Amino acid sequence: MSETAANVEPIGKREKTKVANRQAILIAARAVFAELGYEAATVRDIIRGTDLASGTFYNYFKSKEEVFDALADDGARRFRPILRMARENAKSFEDYLHSAFVAYFHFIVQDNQLEGRPIEERRPHILRMDTPEMTAVYQEVRQSLEDAIAHGDAPHVDADYLACACIGIAQEVGSAMLRRSLHDIDAAADFVTGLLLKGLTGAARKD
Amino acid sequence: MSETAANVEPIGKREKTKVANRQAILIAARAVFAELGYEAATVRDIIRGTDLASGTFYNYFKSKEEVFDALADDGARRFRPILRMARENAKSFEDYLHSAFVAYFHFIVQDNQLEGRPIEERRPHILRMDTPEMTAVYQEVRQSLEDAIAHGDAPHVDADYLACACIGIAQEVGSAMLRRSLHDIDAAADFVTGLLLKGLTGAARKD
DNA sequence: CACAAAAGTGACGAAACGTCAATTTGCGAC
DNA sequence: GTCGCAAATTGACGTTTCGTCACTTTTGTG
Secondary structure (H helix, E strand, O other), X not given: OOOOOHHHOOOOHHHHHHHHHHHHHHHHHHHHHHHHOOOOOOHHHHHHOOOOOHHHHHHHOOOHHHHHHHHHHHHHHHHHXXXXXXXXXXXXXXXXXXXXXXXXXXXXXXXXXXXXXXXXXXOOOOOOOOOHHHHHHHHHHHHHHHHHHHOOOXXXXXXXXXXXXXXXXXXXXXXXXXXXXXXXXXXXXHXXXXXXXXXXXXXXXXX | OOOOOHHHOOOOHHXXXXXXXXXXXXXXXXXXXXXXXXXXXXXXXXXXXXXXXXXXXXXXXXXXXXXXXXXXXXXXXXXXXXXXXXXXXXXXXXXHHHHHHHHHHHHHHHHOOOOOOOHHHHOOOOOOOOOHHHHHHHHHHHHHHHHHHHOOOOOXXXXXXXXXXXXXXXXXXXXXXXXXXXXOHHHHHHHHHHHHHHOHHHXXXXX
């Protein structure tokens, strides 16, 4: 073998710097959004956080908004396998719900470790939920719910509404949890799981 | 009485044009956001929709974002009395929940009559959760829930989380409803009310 | 009517945007 | 190695939007 052993990844320097630059921009953008807030941040601020020139930014993204969408999309992409594992390892429907919420709450706690401006200001005013990976997460949730219904683990409900309800609950209760000084992931997950399974009775405090 | 009869409203022309101008800007902004999308819209686009000069804009708002917040705030302000009436007229806790959701879904259907860009791209309604009126809506929901708990109409749950869950559900299921060709407000309200009261069992289809 | 305070106006400098001709870098061919 | 071409980077430049401010107009008051 005269070739180097690294022929499993036939990746040239060209492509490598390309993904590296894209990543550098995304990382810089995260930091800038956290520090200045999304609205106040400019494309120049972002590119200044890398060693690239201003013109190069536009080789990778059309605008600040597109960078944000890419960040959101990346987040969803990273979360998806976690969600899938939660489903595959679940012993029961209740178990699935609980571990999925635990996974999500854990994920957002991690994702907001960066300090800076309040979390609300790091996002655009209008959050778009229709990026490809975002949609995929919704589809995954919905599919899981439909499977559970088909399998008799859950009553025959409107899976679309239910998936939306789950996502809405996860988002809002998740944000509320982040606002609290102590991020009690299990308590939050217990709350929402109980609420979904048994309604208010199920969400009641255990004290 | 030598004075004119209109002394019940001691409002001079000064104040009158002031509120009129502010309102004109907000209305123009709504239209511009609907037509161009929020991100693409500029302060100049907005002011062009009124008969005011560009400099005048800054007498009323600091930026496009502040206009958006004002629109959101106005939406919340209009919704609050509706929510309050739902509570005061409710015969029971279940009735309160149901009519509150009906009111909200009705509200967002009305609020999205304007045609233009896809709803995701404009959205001058309930999204930002940290404007004064928005917070007031949250407080109102939470207070209602705490009252119900104290009165024994609901189990002893974490009212903060529950309020957030209700709001999250309302937003997401509301959006899902808007996406459907037929906006069946009652069906959506039945779904979420059942879900909250009895969990999945309560949300099951009635067929 | 006169005068002062408040509000409106639009031109102007500053800031951010997005483009592009010139330059550098990567990569295959010889 | 080096030659040549394509791809990517660069930063200066023209353009667009921003936000301000000196000036004008409007409103309220005596």
